[in-house]
Amino acid sequence: MHRTWRRFSSYRAGVLAAAYVLLLVLVALATPFLPGPDPRQISNEVMQAPSFAHLLGTDELGRDVLSGILHGVEVSLTVGFAAALAATVIGVVIGATAGYYGGALDLLVMRIAEVFQVVPSFILAAVIVALSGPGLTRVVTVIALLAWPQVARLMRGEVMRIKGLEFVDAVRCLGVREPVILATEVIPNALAPVLAAGTLIVAQAILLEAALSFLGLSSADLVSWGRMLNSGQRFLYNAWWLSVFPGTAIFLTVLAFNLLGDAIGAALNPRAEA
């Protein structure tokens, strides 16, 4: 544990990313108590360039951009974490079962996973959301359904490697039943790479949600970064701040989760010496 932390902290970018993510989590938790105007509040001060009154300017309805970005943290993080968590749980269960028991089940599961990996997932997600209607739960479900194969493949490989190790045989000799061995011995030892993959899925999910909202596939009353870029698109000529700032928020957040995922992956891999 100590060594893992030392390896992690030697990735300066990873530590920086972790600090930034922590800050975002705090902002998301404090959303109801954030100072400044309500991001939905319409005012007469429309299309104001950044100034002291509105640090990042206002949009076509006089809504404060900074306030929108701060409130948007909640949506992005909720979608990112919920989708990644769901995808990871589904992927771990399916991948571990397939890898441990093998046979026809393994073949079937891996075939299904392959189909999901081949299809252009963003287009599929957009079609499903367009047909079934917007809503955060739907978006999270769709992203999780599209992302679990990444985890399942990884998990399957790890489980197949671990189940052949001596300590598993030792436990089996003690008379422990197979499902229990899988749950208490094999899966916990296979989780390390999954943690890194899960973090990278958070980044993908945030990016995907932003793209869906950018196409107008989110509820109009939801304050989200992608939605802000959607309205920014109409005013590129006279209000650059409507695009530049919300996009920066998406970019930095996705970058942070990508960096964090890479750093976690490197820190948990004992063979990689930093």
Added chain:
Amino acid sequence: MRRSLLARFLLARLGWAIPVILAILIVNFLIIHIVPGDPIQALIGDFPAPPGYADQIRHEFGLDQPVLTQLGLYLMNLAKGQLGFSFANRQPVLGLILQRAQFTLILMLPALALAASLGIVMALAAAPRAGSLYDSGLTALSLVGFSLPIFWLGQLLVIMFAIKLHLLPAQGMFSLRTRLTGWPYVLDVLWHLILPMFAVTIYYVAIVARVARASVLDALSQDFVLTAKAKGLSRRRVLWRHVLPNALIPVVTVIGYNFGYSLTGAILVETVFAWPGLGNLFITSIGNRDYPVLQGIFLLTAIAVVIANVATDLVYASLDPRVRSTGLRHA
């Protein structure tokens, strides 16, 4: 002998592709049934359709029959090339999509070519200096590329080069004010192509550079490179004649396998630049609730991705003799 091996390989890959395409068709069929309310809406869309059309569709797709019969009818209709009719565009869906796909390819293919060459050159320059500032710069750049929302990148390019600097056009594929023909028309399209192509390229270079760097590093550590160096060949000659051909194979595959990814990128970029391809059709169809078009786009792009995968495997197999013997994906 060589030819028959390649044919067997092709057969093996088709044995992979056909079930995948079937699964994609089934996914598309299931999508029809997730629409809240009547599946008939998914098949027609929200645009006003002539009276009686709903009944005709209900009958053609057997919507009052058991689900399996419905699936059978659905597959049969698709086999006949019937992807439905777009009332918003007054045109059959298949023709509409194929027509717009051309414009997407005009945007995508030059961007891919540019990204591939840029990525390889950057990797060749960076890999021999592994760990240097330039090399870490390349790694950082590909991380940035992975994290950029491509539509935002498009917006930034428009703000910078079209609006602030007035260098390039912000929207569309050709000038609307003049009617050009011949070479002036081609030049005009190229002129409009620069910004959106650049956006797709940046997005794609990230992937290519990362893979190319790894494969150049790998090739550099091989014995034949040592031999070439020992023969006294110049650094440049070692890189271009011995390292590059071996490093190209993974690059070819990454480009092919990521066909869907770049297609998605192009679609998102199109919406920013009002480029008249699939992306534009997609976003207007979302606005019109023109569901058959949306599903058609998913279906055809997914099938295109599968075909691109098989084609990539074939290119890979003809470049690398080791793959053919196994007939497996990812040797």
